Amino acid sequence: MVLLRRVIGDALRARRQSQQRTLREVSTAANVSLGYLSEIERGQKEASSELLSSICDALGAQLSEVLREVSDTMALAEQMAGVLVPVDQRAAESAAAPRARASKAKVTDGRVSVAVSHDGPLKTTLRATRAGRQSSDRDVVCAA
Template identity: 70%
Template sequence: MVLLRRVIGDALRARRQGQHRTLREVSTAANVSLGYLSEIERGQKEASSELLAAICDALGARLSELLGEVSNTLSLAENMEGVLVPVDGQPAEAARQVATDGSVSVSVRQDSPLKATLHATRTKKRDVVYAA
C-alpha cells in the first residue's frame, strides 16, 4: 500500500529541491513552521488542502499540477502486481522495476512484509524523483 501523504511529501520535496531552495525559504514563504513542512515532506503529517495550496504557491506551482503528478504516481502504483508480496527467490529488501510508461519509471523495494518503498522517476524537461 502506498500512502498518499508520502507521495505528496515526496512531490513537494522534489519541487523544492529542483528549485535549489531550502526548507526555511519555503516554510517562510508558505507561512508554515519549518518542522511541520519537514514532516509533510517526509510523509509523517497530512497537510490540509489550504496548507498544500500555500506550499504550492510558495513553490510557484499550482495545486492541480502537484496533485496531477501525485495522481499519476498513484495510478502506476495501483497497477503493480504484488507490491507487498516478496518475489520468490529474491530477498525481501531487493528492489525491482515493476512499471514504466515512457515518462515515468516505477520500482519497488520490499523493506519488510508490511512495508514497501515506491520509487518513481519522472522525466520531463528535467529529472524529478519521487519516492514513497
C-alpha cells in the same frame, strides 16, 4: 502499502529541491512552520487543501500540477502487483511463500516511472522518476 501523504510529500520535496530552495525559504513563503513542512515532505503529516495550496504557491506551482504528479505516481503504483496490497494480506503471502530475496517491479507510462522493491515483509522502497526531474526514494514501512 503506498500512502498518499508520502507520495504528496515526495512530490513537494522533489519540486523544492529542483528549485534548490531550503525548507526554511519555502516554509517562510508558505507561512507554515519549518518543522511542519518537513513532516509533510516526509509523509508524516496530512496537509489540508488550504495548506497544500499555500505550499504550492510558495513553490510557484499550481496545486493541480502537483496533484496530477501524485495521481500519475499512484496510478502506476496501482498497476504493480502487490504494491497496494493491504499489510495483513502481504504478511500472510510472505509467511506462505518460501524465503525469497527482495522482489522488484517497475512500470512506466513515458512521463513517470515507478519502481518498487520489496526488501522483506517490513520494508518496501518506492522510487518515482519523472521525465526531466530528479527521482525520489521513499522507504515505506508496511507493518508495525
